Amino acid sequence: MSEDPPATITYDGLRETTYLEAIRDAMREEMLRDDTVFILGEDVGAYGGAFKITEGFLAEFGPERVIDTPISEAAIVGAAIGAAHMGMRPIAEMQFIDFIAPAFDMIVNFAAKSRYRTGIGAGIVIRGPCGGGSRSGPFHSQNVESFFANVPGLKMVAPATASDAKGLLTAAIRDPDPVLYFEHKFLYRRVKEMLPVGEEIVVPLGAARTHRPGTDLTIVTYGAMVWKSAEAADLVSLEDGREIEVIDLRSIRPLDIDTIVESVRRTGRLLIVHEAPKFGGFAGEITAQVCEQAFEWLDAPIRRVTAIDTPVPYAPTLEDYYLPQTEDIVAAARWLLAY
Amino acid sequence: MLALYRHMVLTRALEDRLESLFKQGHLVGGLYRCLGQEATAVGSSYALEDGDWLAPSIRDVGALYVRGLPPIAMLRQYAAREASPCGGKDNTTHFTIPELGLLGPISPLGTQLCVLNGMALTFKQRGEPRVCMTYQGEGASRTGASHEGFVMAAALDLPIVILLEHNRWSFGTRSDRAAAVEDWSHTAEAYGLPVRSVDGNDVLEVYEAAREAVDRARTGGGPGVIVAETYRMLGHAQHDPQKYVAPEELEEWRTRDPIRRFERVLVDEGWLSESGCEEIRTSVDAELAEAVDQVLAEPHPEPQTARTRVFADPEEDPEVPWTRVSPIGYADLNLTESRGSQAGLHGGGR
Numbered sequence A: 001m002s003e004d005p006p007a008t009i010t011y012d013g014l015r016e017t018t019y020l021e022a023i024r025d026a027m028r029e030e031m032l033r034d035d036t037v038f039i040l041g042e043d044v045g046a047y048g049g050a051f052k053i054t055e056g057f058l059a060e061f062g063p064e065r066v067i068d069t070p071i072s073e074a075a076i077v078g079a080a081i082g083a084a085h086m087g088m089r090p091i092a093e094m095q096f097i098d099f100i101a102p103a104f105d106m107i108v109n110f111a112a113k114s115r116y117r118t119g120i121g122a123g124i125v126i127r128g129p130c131g132g133g134s135r136s137g138p139f140h141s142q143n144v145e146s147f148f149a150n151v152p153g154l155k156m157v158a159p160a161t162a163s164d165a166k167g168l169l170t171a172a173i174r175d176p177d178p179v180l181y182f183e184h185k186f187l188y189r190r191v192k193e194m195l196p197v198g199e200e201i202v203v204p205l206g207a208a209r210t211h212r213p214g215t216d217l218t219i220v221t222y223g224a225m226v227w228k229s230a231e232a233a234d235l236v237s238l239e240d241g242r243e244i245e246v247i248d249l250r251s252i253r254p255l256d257i258d259t260i261v262e263s264v265r266r267t268g269r270l271l272i273v274h275e276a277p278k279f280g281g282f283a284g285e286i287t288a289q290v291c292e293q294a295f296e297w298l299d300a301p302i303r304r305v306t307a308i309d310t311p312v313p314y315a316p317t318l319e320d321y322y323l324p325q326t327e328d329i330v331a332a333a334r335w336l337l338a339y
Numbered sequence B: 001m002l003a004l005y006r007h008m009v010l011t012r013a014l015e016d017r018l019e020s021l022f023k024q025g026h027l028v029g030g031l032y033r034c035l036g037q038e039a040t041a042v043g044s045s046y047a048l049e050d051g052d053w054l055a056p057s058i059r060d061v062g063a064l065y066v067r068g069l070p071p072i073a074m075l076r077q078y079a080a081r082e083a084s085p086c087g088g089k090d091n092t093t094h095f096t097i098p099e100l101g102l103l104g105p106i107s108p109l110g111t112q113l114c115v116l117n118g119m120a121l122t123f124k125q126r127g128e129p130r131v132c133m134t135y136q137g138e139g140a141s142r143t144g145a146s147h148e149g150f151v152m153a154a155a156l157d158l159p160i161v162i163l164l165e166h167n168r169w170s171f172g173t174r175s176d177r178a179a180a181v182e183d184w185s186h187t188a189e190a191y192g193l194p195v196r197s198v199d200g201n202d203v204l205e206v207y208e209a210a211r212e213a214v215d216r217a218r219t220g221g222g223p224g225v226i227v228a229e230t231y232r233m234l235g236h237a238q239h240d241p242q243k244y245v246a247p248e249e250l251e252e253w254r255t256r257d258p259i260r261r262f263e264r265v266l267v268d269e270g271w272l273s274e275s276g277c278e279e280i281r282t283s284v285d286a287e288l289a290e291a292v293d294q295v296l297a298e299p300h301p302e303p304q305t306a307r308t309r310v311f312a313d314p315e316e317d318p319e320v321p322w323t324r325v326s327p328i329g330y331a332d333l334n335l336t337e338s339r340g341s342q343a344g345l346h347g348g349g350r
Ligand SMILES: Cc1ncc(C[n+]2csc(CCOP(=O)(O)OP(=O)(O)O)c2C)c(N)n1
Pocket: A042, A071, A072, A073, A095, A096, A099, A102, B059, B107, B108, B109, B136, B137, B138, B139, B140, B141, B143, B165, B167, B169, B170, B171, B232, B236
C-alpha cells in the first residue's frame, strides 16, 4: 500500500486515527500497561513491521519485548505458546496472514487444545494482515478464518472500524485463550475515526455490533465487507426506500448468534456477506444456526454473497471479479426484498 | 562467455524497464528486483542441461532467461496480461513451464525445495541422469519447510543442487539476526551435505561451483549446496527505500558489481572489446523496447477467466472420472424458477 500517511487531525482530545494506528495504539498501550505483553515476528523490530505497524516500538520497548525472529512461523507461534504458559502475554505477528499456514500445527494442535487437555491455557494473540483488493495475488490476499473454523479452542476476530480494531485487540491481548486477530490490509489506511487519545478501548470478544439499523432485511458480515454492505444498504435505501440492517460480527468465534437471530426475527430476511470463498465459509454456519433458531420467521431463502471458489487471482480484472462487489450485494438484497 | 554476459545484461536491463513501468503505474502489485545478484542466478543455471529442472526464488530471474524464458514473459507477468505465463492469476516468477524445466515457487518460503525433492526422487527412481536446482535466500532457509527439505534431500541422497543466496538481508532484517552462524556453509554441513562457498558476484566462480555440484548429482553423488556470498542492492521490493542500510556498505558492494566485473574479465581476456559490450547492451535494450510496447498494447485477462482452471476440465480431459457434480461443491445459483427472480430480478448470481 503506497498511500501517503494521512495528516493527523486532533480535536478536543480526539485524534483522527486510522485502522492501522488503532492496532498500533492498542499494542503500545497494552505494552505500557502490562510488562508481560511483548511482540515477536518477522521484521517487527528494526524495520518496524512490513506495514510499519510496530514502527518505533524497538526504540521504546527494547529488543527483549520487540523481537525480530527468523522466518519461522511455527517457531514463532510455538515460542508464544511457551511464553504464555510462563505467564507472558505474547503477540505473534504473521507478516501476512497467509503465512500462518506453516504454523498450523502449532495453532490447531498445540494452542487450541492446550487448556482442554492440560488445564493450562495458551493466552496468545496471533495477528496479521488478511484480505484482498491490493493486487497481491494468491499468497498475500487470503482470508483464512475458515481454515480454523472447525477447530474448537480458538477465538477469532475481524474488525471493520478503527475503534473495534483497537478495542478487540486490547481484549484479545487480555484474553486467557488463543485469539486469531485478522486485520484487513485494505482498511489499514482507508478507514479512520476520531478516537480519544491514550484512552483505553475494550470491545468484548463475541459481541456483534449493529453498523446500520434497518427493518426490511438483515445483512450479516464482518471485516472489509462491512463497508461494501453499508454502501449497498445506503444505495437500496436511497433508490428503493427499503432499510437494510447491517450487522458487523466483529468476532467470528465466539459467534454472537443471539444478535443475528434477533435481527432476522424482526426483518424476516437474511443475506450473509463475506470475502472468503463460499464453500465451507462462515456463511454456511450462520445459515444453519439461523435455520435452527429462526426458520419460522424467514420470509425468503437465506442468500450468501462471497468470493468465488478459486484462489485469489492477481490481475485486477480477475481480482475484481473474484471479490464480492457492492453491486453483487445490492442485486442479492433486491432479490431478497422482492421475494 | 558472451551468453553469460548477455543474460546478466538482459536481467538488469529488463529490471530497469520494469522499474520505469512501475513508476508510470503500468505494473500491478509489487516489484521485486535482483540488482547486484545477477551473477548468482545466471552462472549457476548455466550448469544445467535440457531435461533438468530449476525452481527459482523471486530474485533469480536471470536463471529463467538462461533456461529459455523469453524476457517478454516477465513483462507480461508483472503487467498482469492475459498472455502472461500465469494468465494473470499469479505474479512474479510464480510460473511452472515443463518445456523449460521451470517449477514456479509459491510465496511461503522454503517450500519449493520440498517439491523439487519429489522431482529429483522421480529422476532417481527412473534411473534418469537428470538434476534439479533451486535457490533460497538465507532467510528462507530458516523455515521449517526448508529444513525438512534439506533433511529429505540428504536422507534420500537426491540429485539436487541448492543455491543459498546470502545477500545479507531478509526483508528489513539483517541475516545475522536470523541465525547464530556467520558462515552460512555451516547450515549445509549440519545436514551432512557437501558445500562450497563462492563469491556470488563472480559469475565464473558460481558457474564452476555449480558445474561441479551438478555433475556430482548427475552421476549419483547426491545433493550439494553452494553458498553464494552476494548483496541485495535494493530494498526488499520497490516500496522499500532501504533506509536501514548503511550507505558505505552499499557503496562498497557497488564496487563489486557482477556485471562490471565480468566486463573487465571479458575485455582483459580479449573476449569482447568495450564497444562489443556496448553493442550487446544496445541490442538488448532495443529488444526490450519492442517487447515493452507490445505488452502494453496487450489486454488484461477477461474477468470470467478467474473461474477457470481450479480443477482439470472434464470437457478437455476425458480422464477426469467425475463429470456430474459441480467441482466447486455446489450448483451455481439458478434462480430463474424462484419467486424472487419471477419479480424480474437476476439476483447477482454469485
Ligand atoms: C513462510 C513465509 N513467511 C514470511 C514471508 C514474507 N517474506 C517474503 S520475502 C521475506 C524475506 C526473504 O528473505 P531471504 O529468504 O533472505 O531472501 P531475499 O529477499 O533476501 O532474497 C519474507 C519474510 C514469506 N514469503 N513466507
